[in-house]
Amino acid sequence: MIERKGKGLEGGLTNYGDPAFAAYLRRSFARSMGYSRELLSKPVVGIAQTASGFNNCHRGVPDLVEAVKRGVLAAGALPLDFPVISLGEVFLSPTSMMYRNLMAMAAEEMIRAQPMDAVVLIGGCDKTLPALVMGAASAGKPAIALATGPMMTSKYRGERLGACTDCRRFWANYRAGRIDADEIETVEGRLATTAGTCAVMGTASTMAILLEVMGLMLPGTAAIPAVHADRLRAAEATGRAAVELIGSDRTIDRVVTQASIDNAMRALLAVSGSTNAVVHLAAIAGRLGLKLDLNRLNALSDETPVLVDLKPTGEGYMEDFFAAGGVGALLRRMSARFDLEARTVTGDTLADWVPPHDDFIDSAVIRPADNPVSDKGGLVALYGSLAPKGAILKRAAADERLFETTARAVVFDSLEDLSNRIDDPNLDVAPEDALVLRNAGPKACGMPEAGYLPIPKKLAAAGVKDMLRLSDARMSGTAFGTIVLHIAPEAADGGPLSLVETGDRIRLSVRERRLDLLVDQETLEKRRARRVTPAPAPVRGWAQLYHGHVLQADEGCDLDFLRHASALA
Ligand code: FES
Numbered sequence: 001m002i003e004r005k006g007k008g009l010e011g012g013l014t015n016y017g018d019p020a021f022a023a024y025l026r027r028s029f030a031r032s033m034g035y036s037r038e039l040l041s042k043p044v045v046g047i048a049q050t051a052s053g054f055n056n057c058h059r060g061v062p063d064l065v066e067a068v069k070r071g072v073l074a075a076g077a078l079p080l081d082f083p084v085i086s087l088g089e090v091f092l093s094p095t096s097m098m099y100r101n102l103m104a105m106a107a108e109e110m111i112r113a114q115p116m117d118a119v120v121l122i123g124g125c126d127k128t129l130p131a132l133v134m135g136a137a138s139a140g141k142p143a144i145a146l147a148t149g150p151m152m153t154s155k156y157r158g159e160r161l162g163a164c165t166d167c168r169r170f171w172a173n174y175r176a177g178r179i180d181a182d183e184i185e186t187v188e189g190r191l192a193t194t195a196g197t198c199a200v201m202g203t204a205s206t207m208a209i210l211l212e213v214m215g216l217m218l219p220g221t222a223a224i225p226a227v228h229a230d231r232l233r234a235a236e237a238t239g240r241a242a243v244e245l246i247g248s249d250r251t252i253d254r255v256v257t258q259a260s261i262d263n264a265m266r267a268l269l270a271v272s273g274s275t276n277a278v279v280h281l282a283a284i285a286g287r288l289g290l291k292l293d294l295n296r297l298n299a300l301s302d303e304t305p306v307l308v309d310l311k312p313t314g315e316g317y318m319e320d321f322f323a324a325g326g327v328g329a330l331l332r333r334m335s336a337r338f339d340l341e342a343r344t345v346t347g348d349t350l351a352d353w354v355p356p357h358d359d360f361i362d363s364a365v366i367r368p369a370d371n372p373v374s375d376k377g378g379l380v381a382l383y384g385s386l387a388p389k390g391a392i393l394k395r396a397a398a399d400e401r402l403f404e405t406t407a408r409a410v411v412f413d414s415l416e417d418l419s420n421r422i423d424d425p426n427l428d429v430a431p432e433d434a435l436v437l438r439n440a441g442p443k444a445c446g447m448p449e450a451g452y453l454p455i456p457k458k459l460a461a462a463g464v465k466d467m468l469r470l471s472d473a474r475m476s477g478t479a480f481g482t483i484v485l486h487i488a489p490e491a492a493d494g495g496p497l498s499l500v501e502t503g504d505r506i507r508l509s510v511r512e513r514r515l516d517l518l519v520d521q522e523t524l525e526k527r528r529a530r531r532v533t534p535a536p537a538p539v540r541g542w543a544q545l546y547h548g549h550v551l552q553a554d555e556g557c558d559l560d561f562l563r564h565a566s567a568l569a
Pocket of ligand 1: 057088089090124125126196197198202204
C-alpha cells in the first residue's frame with residue numbers, strides 16, 4: 001500500500017465559500033456510491049474512458065477500465081472512471097478531425113476540474129489518443145496512456161483481410177468493375193471482425209507506437225492486439241503505474257521534451273507511419289511549447305531507414321508487428337538513432353526500455369538497420385510556391401516514377417465538385433495529369449480524409465492505378481498513392497492553392513522537396529483580385545469556434561488559444 005501522497009477526493013473542492021463544508025458534502029455524496037470510508041480516503045486515479053456505441057474500435061474499453069481499476073486498487077488507490085467524448089472515425093460527419101480539439105478540451109477540463117491525482121487515458125481510434133494526450137498535457141496532472149490495441153485480421157478465399165487498406169483495395173476493384181456487388185458485400189463482412197483499431201499501420205497504430213516511444217505508455221503495450229489477454233494485463237499494469245505517478249513530477253509537459261518529439265518523428269519514419277501523425281504530433285508539441293519542424297522531419301527522413309513494412313505500404317498487419325517484437329524491437333533496432341536520455345512516464349529513461357538482446361525479434365517483420373525495407377524514411381515535407389507553409393507526401397506509399405514530374409492540373413473546387421465530376425465520362429483528364437482538390441482544409445470543412453482522390457472511373461477501368469493527387473485535405477493512414485496532402489495555407493485561408501486553374505502546370509520534385517505552381521506572379525495577382533469570397537463562416541456552436549480559431553496543418557490544426565502559454569504571450 002502506498003502512503004497517501006495525493007489529495008484524493010479532497011482535491012479541487014467545489015466552491016461554496018466554506019472548504020470544510022465542501023469536503024464534508026463531497027464525502028457524504030461519495031458515500032452514496034457504495035465505497036467504504038477507507039477507500040474514499042485514498043488517492044484517486046481518474047480513468048478517462050471512451051467507450052461509445054458509436055465507436056466500434058473501442059468495444060473493448062469497458063474490459064480495459066475494469067482491468068485498470070484492478071491495478072489501481074491493488075496498488076492502494078481509488079480508481080474512478082469518467083466519460084470523455086469518444087470519436088469513432090467512420091461515424092462522424094463531416095470528419096472526426098473537426099472534433100479532436102473538442103475532445104481534447106473536454107478531457108483537459110474534466111481532468112482539471114475533477115478530484116484526481118493522476119489519470120489513465122484510454123484511447124485508440126485515430127483522434128482519441130492525440131486528443132487525450134493534448135488535453136492531459138494542458139491539464140498538467142500526471143498522466144499515462146493506454147491503447148485499445150489493434151484488431152485481428154480475418155480471411156476471404158484464403159487471403160488475409162484487415163481494416164482498412166483492404167477496404168480500399170476491394171472498393172477500387174469494385175469501382176473498376178473487377179468485382180461485383182455480391183462480392184463486395186461479402187468482403188464488407190470480413191474486413192473488421194474484432195474489437196480494436198484498424199489492423200494496419202494506420203493513424204491509430206502509428207499514434208500508439210509514437211506515444212510508447214515518447215515514454216507516455218508502458219513499454220511493450222502499444223501493439224498488443226485488442227482481444228489478446230496481454231492487453232488486459234497491460235491495462236492492469238497501467239493502473240499500477242498510474243498510482244506510482246501520484247505525487248511525482250511526471251506530468252506530460254515534464255516527460256515530453258524536444259528529444260521525445262525527435263524520437264517520435266524517427267519512429268514515425270521507421271515504421272512508415274500515417275501522415276496524420278505529423279498533424280497530431282505538431283498539435284501535441286504545440287501544447288508543450290515545443291515544435292514539430294518539417295525541415296527537421298526531412299533531415300531525419302534522409303537518415304532514418306524504414307524497418308517495418310506493414311500495410312498500407314507493405315504486406316503485414318499489426319498482429320505481425322506485435323508478434324515480431326513490437327516497439328521494444330524497434331527501440332532495440334534503432335537504439336543508435338534514438339535519444340535514449342529522453343524521459344518516460346515510469347521515471348526511467350528510454351534507455352531503460354531498450355531490450356538487452358534482439359534474439360526475440362522476427363527480422364522478417366522488423367528488419368535490422370543494416371537490411372532495411374528502405375534506407376530512407378517514409379515521409380517527406382514539401383515547400384514551394386504552392387505550399388509556402390508546407391505539405392506532406394508519404395513517399396513510401398507513392399509511385400517513384402512520379403517523384404520528379406510536371407503535370408497539368410485538373411482542379412476540383414470542393415468535395416461536392418469532386419463527387420459530381422470525378423466519374424463524368426466527359427471529364428477532360430489523362431493519366432499523366434495531377435488531380436487537385438481544394439477547400440478541403442481545416443477551415444473549409446475540418447480537413448477530412450479526402451486527399452485519397454479516387455482515380456476517375458474511366459481511367460481506373462483502363463487500368464490506371466495511381467496518379468499525382470494534391471489537396472489541402474488529409475488522407476487515411478490506411479491509404480496509399482502518390483498523394484500530396486496538408487497543403488498549407490489551405491485554399492480557404494487564402495493559400496495559393498485557391499488560385500490554381502485547370503490547365504496550369506504543377507511541378508513536384510521529391511529530390512528538391514519542392515511543390516510549385518508554374519504560373520507567373522502577375523497572373524496569380526489578377527486571379528487573386530477576382531477570387532470569389534469564401535463561404536460564410538458558421539454562426540453557432542462548436543463549428544463557429546472551430547472555424548474562427550483553427551490553425552493550419554503545420555501547427556497541428558489545434559485551436560490558437562489552446563496552445564502552450566509561450567505561444568499565447
Ligand atoms: Fe478506428 Fe480505424 S476506424 S482506428
